[in-house]
């Protein structure tokens with residue numbers, strides 16, 4: 001065993017951190033962008049700034065939303081909806097948010113909190129049909145295994161399968177958002193490959209998030225009380241109004257979901 005610091009060599013992650021700044025996301029280079037996430041509000045949290053930048057540049061953007069989010073724990077603050085009406089409320093909120101972002105919406109109609117119990121190949125076929133129809137140059141989803149929520153991991157995994165099954169020449173670029181503890185993500189995956197500077201559209205991202213009133217009122221109320229915010233909450237707020245970072249996924253590489261089977 002040689003000492004890496006003595007020989008001047010680095011691990012892959014260290015090399016990337018030292019030598020390779022993330023590639024800038026450039027809307028003008030896109031033909032179309034498709035976001036694939038399971039819940040109303042994921043599009044705004046995970047990629048709202050990037051979708052807004054694309055629509056501003058005249059790039060067709062579509063959000064393929066897996067579920068209606070009707071099993072969400074939050075019902076407003078104070079509660080203004082209930083389990084029966086939440087589906088309609090969240091559907092309307094999503095349409096409003098996507099109007100703010102300049103993004104089309106489609107629903108897959110999967111059951112909320114149950115995506116992991118679907119046949120991944122069947123879900124992949126549904127995603128692939130939309131990719132083949134819209135022919136986006138980039139597809140954005142959650143990093144399977146780093147989505148934190150089982151629905152996020154499951155739909156991210158099926159989106160990888162959807163692209164894997166396409167002929168190489170017609171595959172879109174596949175970008176993934178890893179969520180959760182930043183230090184853990186960095187340790188596991190290294191630095192992100194693509195960075196989207198969203199500062200110029202931050203107000204549109206925040207307005208889209210506000211449109212998801214039943215889910216985000218609590219968060220905005222929390223943010224308004226500066227004295228209550230810890231450093232991690234401040235860092236989180238800063239991060240998602242400045243840069244959206246993505247990992248480039250190789251659809252032929254086994255996902256963490258497959259490796260865990």
Ligand SMILES: [Zn+2]
Pocket residue numbers: 038039042149152
């Ligand atoms: Zn979600």
